Amino acid sequence: MLEGEQRRKAILAQLQTTKQAYSATKFAKELGVSRQVIVGDVALLRAAGENIIATARGYKLASEELAEGFMAKIAVQHDESQTQLELETILSFGAEILDVIVEHDLYGELVGGLYISNEIEMLNFMQKYEKSQARLLSQLTNGIHLHTIRYQKAEDLAQIKQALAEQGILYQDTMDTTVNK
Structure with missing residues (x-):
């Protein structure tokens, strides 16, 4: 020893x-x-x-973890039943999901490292989640959370956001901010 x-x-x-x-x-x-x-x-x-x-x-x-490519934060909202769909969607564009971030009333920003870069890692994460009986961080915030992602081409981010929006997962401000003149 x-x-x-x-x-x-x-x-x-x-x-x-x-x-x-x-x-x-x-x-x-x-x-x-x-x-x-x-x-x-x-x-x-x-x-x-x-x-x-x-x-x-x-x-x-x-x-x-600071390899080549672009990094961005994306805001999403979903319930726990859509977690795997969210992760699969991001991975389908060759991106890596580095973390999950939520805003907590008492502690401020809470960050959980994910570092999921392929389907096997995603399935392992989902299996561990299901076996653990733990709660997802996003359950603390009605499903609203951020992910830091790394992607290879600048256009990948727009495609990822579009795919998440089509699934109703991308968090978007639904308030009309236009001003009538």
């Missing part, structure tokens, strides 16, 4: 050499400690300035 500083160096070294997310459970088994010790180690690494993100599949270095 490695001591704290050595263990944190091992965690960081592993994250630097893999492109896949690495779970706290896997780290714990390999390093001979509990999962909670790993969670604490990652918190200390983050506090020391390491840009580690937590995804539903494990930890990754954020620098890998």
Whole structure:
């Protein structure tokens, strides 16, 4: 069993050499400690300035997430039954869904990392959601939420928004703001 500083160096070294997310459970088994010790180690690494993100599949270095392409935030609204449709629609244009963001009355902006870039990751997320009995962040805000997405071509964003609008998922201001003169 490695001591704290050595263990944190091992965690960081592993994250630097893999492109896949690495779970706290896997780290714990390999390093001979509990999962909670790993969670604490990652918190200390983050506090020391390491840009580690937590995804539903494990930890990754954020620098890998800042790949080429364009990034935008899109506002959407739907109930939980449309979650998979929303994710499939965004992915169908080759985009990656980086996070989900909601505005909370007490805490302000809450962000959940998703990092879903393909159908398998999306299905894994949906399966984990269904098994967990957890609530989606969007359920805190009547379904209104944002996603940060990364896409490859400038025109992809308009196509994604159009497809979401056609499904009634894109959040749009429905108030008429025209002024009669």
